[in-house]
Amino acid sequence: MSQKVLLSSKEINIILHRLACQLLENHLNFENTVLIGIQPRGKFLAERLNKILKEEYKVKHIDLGFLDITFYRDDFRRGEKTLEATKTKIDFLIEDKNVVLIDDVLYTGRSINAALTALQSFGRPKDVELLCLIDRRFSRHLPIQPNYRGRQVDAINDEKVKVMWEENDGEDIIYLVNR
Amino acid sequence: MSELSVKHLLGIKYLKETDIQLIFETANHFKEVINRSIKKVPSLRDITIANIFFENSTRTKLSFELAEKRLSADVLNFSASQSSVKKGETLIDTVNNILSMKVDMVVMRHPNPGAGIFLSKHVNASIVNAGDGAHEHPTQALLDSYSIRERLGDVAGKNVVIVGDILHSRVALSNIFALKLQGANVKVCGPKTLLPKHIESLGVGVETNLRKALEWCDVANMLRIQNERLDISYFPTTREYTQQFGVNKKLLDSLDKEIVIMHPGPINRGVEITSDVADSKQSIILNQVENGVAIRMAVIYLLASKIK
Numbered sequence: 467m468s469q470k471v472l473l474s475s476k477e478i479n480i481i482l483h484r485l486a487c488q489l490l491e492n493h494l495n496f497e498n499t500v501l502i503g504i505q506p507r508g509k510f511l512a513e514r515l516n517k518i519l520k521e522e523y524k525v526k527h528i529d530l531g532f533l534d535i536t537f538y539r540d541d542f543r544r545g546e547k548t549l550e551a552t553k554t555k556i557d558f559l560i561e562d563k564n565v566v567l568i569d570d571v572l573y574t575g576r577s578i579n580a581a582l583t584a585l586q587s588f589g590r591p592k593d594v595e596l597l598c599l600i601d602r603r604f605s606r607h608l609p610i611q612p613n614y615r616g617r618q619v620d621a622i623n624d625e626k627v628k629v630m631w632e633e634n635d636g637e638d639i640i641y642l643v644n645r
Numbered sequence: 646m647s648e649l650s651v652k653h654l655l656g657i658k659y660l661k662e663t664d665i666q667l668i669f670e671t672a673n674h675f676k677e678v679i680n681r682s683i684k685k686v687p688s689l690r691d692i693t694i695a696n697i698f699f700e701n702s703t704r705t706k707l708s709f710e711l712a713e714k715r716l717s718a719d720v721l722n723f724s725a726s727q728s729s730v731k732k733g734e735t736l737i738d739t740v741n742n743i744l745s746m747k748v749d750m751v752v753m754r755h756p757n758p759g760a761g762i763f764l765s766k767h768v769n770a771s772i773v774n775a776g777d778g779a780h781e782h783p784t785q786a787l788l789d790s791y792s793i794r795e796r797l798g799d800v801a802g803k804n805v806v807i808v809g810d811i812l813h814s815r816v817a818l819s820n821i822f823a824l825k826l827q828g829a830n831v832k833v834c835g836p837k838t839l840l841p842k843h844i845e846s847l848g849v850g851v852e853t854n855l856r857k858a859l860e861w862c863d864v865a866n867m868l869r870i871q872n873e874r875l876d877i878s879y880f881p882t883t884r885e886y887t888q889q890f891g892v893n894k895k896l897l898d899s900l901d902k903e904i905v906i907m908h909p910g911p912i913n914r915g916v917e918i919t920s921d922v923a924d925s926k927q928s929i930i931l932n933q934v935e936n937g938v939a940i941r942m943a944v945i946y947l948l949a950s951k952i953k
Contacts, residue, residue, distance in 0.1 A: 583687065
């Protein structure tokens, strides 16, 4: 197994700021917008963007939630192991809101498909956008594209994109791992 | 640990402690789901479950059915009273006939102990025991422990007394197994005639004085006197039973601590507990019912994930 660095901590930081600015450009004061991180790994990205928007761009209030999609996935019983759930925490209504779904890596699009189904349990949003840090080009199984993307990469199917966060893994770094 | 060690839920006796923890963690997620405004997830949309009840049940059957529907499974309901069982069909034939209609899982209640175990050896489907005679009622014991954990933070180290007809109770046996597995201290309390001989061999204490039992415990699980199972007279009158083993507000108030009151239902108000106790804030009877749906969703979800 070999791995190479795709993005360093500094590059990630620049990209996060750009993504925050793009969100700001489209949603201004986030009055009618909610950020939803897809569990388990999209949570860190969503929290990071939330922090940048509040601390550096002085957005007063942002509704931030985390969505677990385990029970909505289309590969239940298809893998070896039982799918393990994580916590959903959405303590606001998304009825008539602009929802920004946030995940670290966009690959086949199946997770996002499940997230869109899961969202329906929390109301009917006005519109839904997708933000991802890494977009793996040419590997989609479904017609799903991000509205905001950090970096586009071409990775073959044997490769895996590993996103590490300081708060969880000790440092901000993204690897391309050859399995 | 993300998988159950068993393919069927036949009894607590066959589970490991890690299985119970996995079921509880999964149930936490489902409890959040059933408190949303849209209480349904699509996980089991390609699974068909038959609920086969050879014995009467209201609460358990409703709870299982609701759990299955909340997981989007297709549900078949079957009561023995309206079926070919009356015409002389055997259990295996009945179930195999249902299975040939492509059913993946069977939830069964049966008056004979071991019926689920027997079935699991002869048919090709996941079996969930919803009560087999006086043997086990695993989902009830799981939801009881889950409710204790929710109220008191943990089950380990807690003192739990099970009061009433221990002899005929599947709830008592499953609860004893589940509580012991999680490290609780268990006593049983009731008239001597309704306590099985050698029950101490399961590692439980025996107490025939209700007051002493309540003074010792953190949780009292009050069982119903199952008149339908009492073939001979085990105590003189219901009134005498109530005087000795019924819990009332006055008795609870005279204890120097506030204990938790549980009941698996259906309650005979005024027999094993009085109305004011059943409806008091010490009682978690309705929490048990709510948790029952979450626990059954967890059990079905985890077992279904093993169906390939």
